[in-house]
Amino acid sequence: xxxxxxxxxxxxxxHTSVTKLVxxxxxxxxxxxxxxxxxWMWSSGAWAAVxxxxxxxxxxxxxxxxxxxxTKLVxxxxxxxAGIAQILGDTWTFDGVSTWAQxxxxxxPPARHSASMGVDSTGQLVxxxxxxxxxGDISLGDTWGWNGSTWTLLA
Numbered sequence: 001x002x003x004x005x006x007x008x009x010x011x012x013x014x015h016t017s018v019t020k021l022v023x024x025x026x027x028x029x030x031x032x033x034x035x036x037x038x039x040w041m042w043s044s045g046a047w048a049a050v051x052x053x054x055x056x057x058x059x060x061x062x063x064x065x066x067x068x069x070x071t072k073l074v075x076x077x078x079x080x081x082a083g084i085a086q087i088l089g090d091t092w093t094f095d096g097v098s099t100w101a102q103x104x105x106x107x108x109p110p111a112r113h114s115a116s117m118g119v120d121s122t123g124q125l126v127x128x129x130x131x132x133x134x135x136g137d138i139s140l141g142d143t144w145g146w147n148g149s150t151w152t153l154l155a
Contacts (some may be wrong), residue, residue: 003047004040006030007112009060017071018096019043024075027060033081035060039100055094055100061113065139067125070148072096076127079113079136087136091151105150112140126154130145 004010010026021042028034037058039050048100062078072093080086089111091103115130125146132140143154 001046002049004049005036007036007060010036011059011062011064011075013064013073013075013117015041015068015094015096016066016068017075020096022064022073022094024056024064024094025059025062025078027031033102037092041096044080044126050096050098052098052100054091054102055155056102057088059113060131062088063115063117063130065117065119065125065127067146067148068119068123074117075100076109076117077115077130085136086135087113087132088133091133095137099113103149107150107152109144109153110140110141111143111152112136127151132148 006029009026009028014021025036025038035058041048059078059080064075067074075092079087094100110131110132112130116128127144130140144151145154
């Protein structure tokens with residue numbers, strides 16, 4: 001039975017349209033600085049590895065949530081450890097089957113890791129907080145909303 005390797009700080013989100021939990025990346029718990037970039041889906045009590053043609057770069061501490069209007073999971077940011085750690089500020093969507101797509105929104109939150117993402121009572125996908133700055137050690141308290149094509153800073 002296939003299962004993801006032991007890891008921490010992976011991004012997870014429930015894809016309502018395909019009724020599956022999606023797991024992406026994380027940091028390998030057994031190999032120190034190894035950062036993962038694999039995609040797994042949980043359904044009916046079992047894990048299945050997915051091999052998309054394109055994927056976000058390996059990362060840990062990314063935020064992920066389901067955007068119902070667009071029927072896609074949205075992944076933002078994270079941190080990698082390729083030499084000097086880089087804080088990421090990219091936006092990706094996953095269709096819940098086999099396709100990750102990198103987006104280029106007109107406006108984006110500053111790069112960050114360890115943020116939280118969820119849906120508010122209106123169905124808007126909301127990103128909050130995390131850590132950013134050049135070294136990824138500045139605590140952030142800003143709130144951003146995703147409308148399917150761009151991010152908006154919320155008051």
